[in-house]
Amino acid sequence: MISLKQLRYALAVEKTLHFKKAAELCNVSQSALSTAINELEKQLNLQIFERNNKQVLVTNLGKQILDKARFINLEVDELLQFAHVNNAPLSAPLTIGVIPTIGPYLLPKVLPEVRRQYPELPLKIVEEQSHVLVEKVRNGELDVAILALPYNIDGLLSFEFWQEDFYWVSHRDEYNASLQEISSKDLEIDKLLLLKDGHCLKDHALAACQLQPKNQHTDFDSTSLYTLIQMVAGKLGTTLVPKMALDQLVSAQSELQAVHLNEPGPHRSIALVLRPNYVRVNDITLLQKLFNQELKKHDR
DSSP states (O other): OOOHHHHHHHHHHHHHSOHHHHHHHHTSOHHHHHHHHHHHHHHHTSOSEEEOSSOEEEOHHHHHHHHHHHHHHHHHHHHHHHHHTTSSTTOSOEEEEEOTTTHHHHHHHHHHHHHHHOTTOOEEEEEOOHHHHHHHHHHTSOSEEEEEESOOOTTOEEEEEEEEOEEEEEEGGGOOTTOOEEOGGGSOGGGEEOBOTTOHHHHHHHHHTTOOGGGOOOSOOBSOHHHHHHHHHTTSOEEEEEHHHHHHHTTTOTTEEEEEEOSSSOSEEEEEEEOTTOSOHHHHHHHHHHHHHHHHHHTO
8 A cells, every 4th residue: 555655755856856855855765765666666657767877757647646746745745734723723744934124023022922831732834925925835845924915825814913014225325314204206226225136125115106117226236134234334325125124124324314214104014924725824813913912012
């Protein structure tokens, strides 16, 4: 009979395309993994992988088998999660994905209270860009992802817990002290530094300013808000920062000034995103309320 162990070994080989690396991922010997894969292929009477001394490839039939194996593995994981539902809340292991423009600014505000209320919660954090996290939620590698919306999450559920606006950040030498608000028409677009393509924060900032990507010109690409702030401190331009990050990025920089972007908001929403059939919805609801509560404390 085909075993879950065989299916998980096969999925590990698909992920790594390398038998040794797959064995390390599964914490078994390479010979044990190879034996299990060979037995699986015999039971199915088809070849899942083509392998030689140089590479491992997935066959066309193998791709179909692995798609079914992924679904079975996800259903079994959901069954195990279901068994924990009636236990104490937030007691089962939880893997949360978060994007880089949220993680460093949200987690220090909420994790201390999570740890205080749920000290036994086995928690793992994964930081990746939005498109990677969405795919990991879909295939069950993550329980939930923390994303900035709007973003394409077709087929997934979202539990919003925060809304916020952007602030225009400039060096104080380029700042008008009488300025209390700034609108997009007052921004010098050629001086505006934003994250490189692929980061939803850039899309949200452009949308808030009602600008198209082609309207924003810069020879500088960054994957980090912190780096953008250093560029602004060096008088290389200005940038837009979400309110959640102001206390960490701007408050400590005495040479910087932040002004609210006076455009219809909220400019972005923050939400927990999960699969529709995820069984631990009550746990996610608890996190949703806790995150909102802690962010309100820091927003005073």
